[in-house]
Amino acid sequence: MHNALLIAELSLREALRKKLVAVLLVLTALFIGFYLFGIYKMEVRLDARAAEAGLERSPTGSSNLPVMFATMFGMYLVYFLGALMAVLSTVSSVSGDIESGVMQSVIARPVSRAALVLGRWLGFAAVNLGYVALLSVTLLGGVYAITGYTPPDALPAVLLVLLAVLLLTALTVLGSTLFTTLANGIGVFVLYGLGFTGGILTAIGSLSDTPTLTTLGKLANAVMPTNALWLGASYHLQPEIMRQVGEISRGTNPFFATEPIAAWLIAWAAGLTVLAVLAGMWRFSGRDL
Numbered sequence: 001m002h003n004a005l006l007i008a009e010l011s012l013r014e015a016l017r018k019k020l021v022a023v024l025l026v027l028t029a030l031f032i033g034f035y036l037f038g039i040y041k042m043e044v045r046l047d048a049r050a051a052e053a054g055l056e057r058s059p060t061g062s063s064n065l066p067v068m069f070a071t072m073f074g075m076y077l078v079y080f081l082g083a084l085m086a087v088l089s090t091v092s093s094v095s096g097d098i099e100s101g102v103m104q105s106v107i108a109r110p111v112s113r114a115a116l117v118l119g120r121w122l123g124f125a126a127v128n129l130g131y132v133a134l135l136s137v138t139l140l141g142g143v144y145a146i147t148g149y150t151p152p153d154a155l156p157a158v159l160l161v162l163l164a165v166l167l168l169t170a171l172t173v174l175g176s177t178l179f180t181t182l183a184n185g186i187g188v189f190v191l192y193g194l195g196f197t198g199g200i201l202t203a204i205g206s207l208s209d210t211p212t213l214t215t216l217g218k219l220a221n222a223v224m225p226t227n228a229l230w231l232g233a234s235y236h237l238q239p240e241i242m243r244q245v246g247e248i249s250r251g252t253n254p255f256f257a258t259e260p261i262a263a264w265l266i267a268w269a270a271g272l273t274v275l276a277v278l279a280g281m282w283r284f285s286g287r288d289l
């Protein structure tokens with residue numbers, strides 16, 4: 001375990017040396033500033049309209065629905081950027097060293113291959129989770145500072161998003177022990193797309209009252225539960241009035257859920273994360289370089 005932690009520390013230093021963290025912080029600041037400026041302008045406009053009509057706005061009332069939807073889509077962008085970060089930062093975690101020839105000198109040291117894979121995952125997981133957590137806190141804090149609105153259950157929602165990012169990081173590390181860097185990136189993005197397709201199929205099945213499509217969508221979300229984790233997070237982020245809107249539309253919005261995520265899906269996502277890391281450790285230990 002000591003060697004794995006050492007590799008994790010070296011992975012963090014590598015991220016800093018490649019200016020990955022610096023680039024992330026700059027781009028994150030630009031994204032947050034751009035998005036919060038839009039919310040500020042919307043808030044000013046909503047206040048002006050309420051004043052003209054002689055009405056008082058409530059943070060959880062129907063007059064604040066635009067802010068609620070903006071917050072929801074902002075958090076969806078956080079989830080999407082976290083998924084993108086998880087894949088792109090980790091896609092060459094093992095295969096890149098093999099292709100460049102660096103791995104030959106690394107494995108010559110007294111560090112097991114299994115510890116190397118585990119350390120790579122721990123290091124990049126720390127970067128990815130820290131990024132998503134910072135992005136979530138900054139976005140939600142900014143929305144609250146501008147509008148006074150905060151989602152009802154933000155903490156469990158952010159935790160579900162973090163689990164999705166952790167799973168994608170694990171799958172990308174596993175792919176890096178199996179395939180080339182390019183093939184790994186394509187494969188993980190296809191899996192991510194499978195989960196998103198599951199949400200689309202479920203929404204279309206609900207709208208058209210087609211049980212087969214709904215079943216296929218739920219199956220896709222079970223095979224690749226990242227989208228299911230986001231839908232579970234979206235449920236916690238919605239106040240009651242937004243859930244009522246979703247129920248009226250019969251759950252046809254593929255981005256937001258009207259029901260909480262099943263406990264077994266959370267357990268499956270956590271178990272799949274562990275399995276992916278263990279499979280990567282086992283595969284790389286027996287791989288012929």
